[in-house]
Amino acid sequence: MIISARVGAGHDGAASELSRRLEDAGFAVDRRDFLDLLPAGLGRLLAATYHRILTRAPSGYQRLYASTEHLARPGLLVRSLIRSCQRRTLRAVAPGTVAVVSTYPGASHVLGGLRLAGRLRVPALTYLTDFSVHPLWVAPGIDAHLATHPVPAGQAQAWGAARVTVVSPVTGEKFTPVHDSARRAARAAFGLPAGQTLALVVAGSWGVGAVRESATEILRGGVAVPVVVCGANEVLAARLRADGFPYVRGWETDMPGLMRACDILVQNAGGLTSLEAFASGLPVVSFRCIPGHGQTNAAALDEAGLAVWVRDPAALGNVLTSLATGALGERQRASGLRLFTSEPGPAAVITTVVGEHGARHEPVTHHPRAVRRGVRTVAVALAGVAAFGIAAPAQAADVVPARFATAAHHLIERYEL
Structure with missing residues (x-):
């Protein structure tokens, strides 16, 4: 039971x-x-x-x-x-x-x-x-x-x-790493741009937290294009679309596919979605975390070397660059995937x-x-x-x-x- x-x-x-x-x-x-x-x-x-x-x-x-x-x-x-x-x-x-x-x-x-x-x-x-x-x-x-x-x-x-x-960790069997060809196919299926770094922004099933601020700062930094998942928060999705964000999704039924299409996960709660990203080979950054467990989870993930906790918005661009193309991203991908084979x-x-x-x-x-x-x-x-x-x-x-x-x-x- x-x-x-x-x-x-x-x-x-x-x-x-x-x-x-x-x-x-x-x-x-x-x-x-x-x-x-x-x-x-x-x-x-x-x-x-x-x-x-x-x-x-x-x-x-x-x-x-x-x-x-x-x-x-x-x-x-x-x-x-x-x-x-x-x-x-x-x-x-x-x-x-x-x-x-x-x-x-x-x-x-x-x-x-x-x-x-x-x-x-x-x-x-x-x-x-x-x-x-x-x-x-x-x-x-x-x-x-x-x-x-x-x-x-x-x-x-x-x-x-x-x-x-x-x-x-217990994550669904569809959350697995993919090669570049599969990523291109996933982007085409979701109507996402092929030649840009995509940051998947998540805020749990309820879509809580400073999501609009996070998406704005990612877009303003110019390193990545935000793809925002709003969960059940239809008001948030409507506001983001009104703000002009082109890639906004409500309740997502194919998170494994969407993770295959993106390069980085930006999260604010440190829950199951972070583990699913690790299983998918996505590097993870914690940013503008929700109070309570969101912040303590971010601290623990940072301590474990699995996800950088960015507290200063000015540092976000450099972290995203290193996660997308640098050594930091490679280390985090390896550490995340190791969770599923070492225990x-x-x-x-x-x-x-x-x-x-x-x-x-x-x-x-x-x-x-x-x-x-x-x-x-x-x-x-x-x-x-x-x-x-x-x-x-x-x-x-x-x-x-x-x-x-x-x-x-x-x-x-x-x-x-």
Whole structure:
């Protein structure tokens, strides 16, 4: 069983490819979304609020992220809501399941709590989708953590993660390096110019961040022509087209093909798209990164020698030149491709953990309880007020009295909202 979350596309993307590889290894895989396991419809609220914070109050998100970088565990409301969906999670585990893998930190805390309580009797693993590791990625009770490079592996170990193993990244099988002839064919298919250096500008599935500024500075520098992917952000795509940018794409269904057509990737979040670029042989530059994980991922990628983090816009042109035609680009291409050949695949490591454990899980049977409308209303109100405690990676402080959180947890857990 794999638990992901539809918060952006990185967690789901990693889960999808991990599912394919585990199925190739002989497992049947059940996919679940953590947001659907939260009570009282809070999953939808979580995703919507997180999106609003990133797009409308990025400085607030940065402060929240920074304030939780040294917390040993989530805040009180977060812990209450995590406990409230443990029973749902346990019921979702099908008979015969031999392991549960999380690609989202909230799910890892639920699974870790179940393991510590002895209620989940099969291994629980976390696949770290970020290249930097926020402490809330590390949940007590998780049996093993899978990281895609020694840098995030070291960060996870520093936060006390159990059994950290470096594995090759999970990217789709269509993301592969290409020769010049295939690149020319890809450019023709996408209607892109044949004789210019193309910088593929990405901003995640939501198209967040200073994308217009990045595209403008790339074009003004004269080194490369920006090809901008806006994801689901139709407003951004319309503005860029109105600005006169000739190569603007909305939701892209053929990212492997588009990467084959371009020379450099310019990214601002450091997520799955960066790993896909490495697999495609594209050098990567981090520029105008979004707050929080965007900046910590950029720092980790820079430390690993995989992607230069350009903090000064004046330096962007020289970096793009060196990545497109210089030694820096060659080094980064080699380092990126090495990720996929130097370590075991995650499916092999998961298989090993399952084999060592040798146990089978029988999920707890459950009989729904009747819920009175008044109790449901009170519990939903409490949970709604608590929603901001889970709307970002963590809660900055325990600002709500313990009695409030305890009441919310008791009602939600007891009455199965």
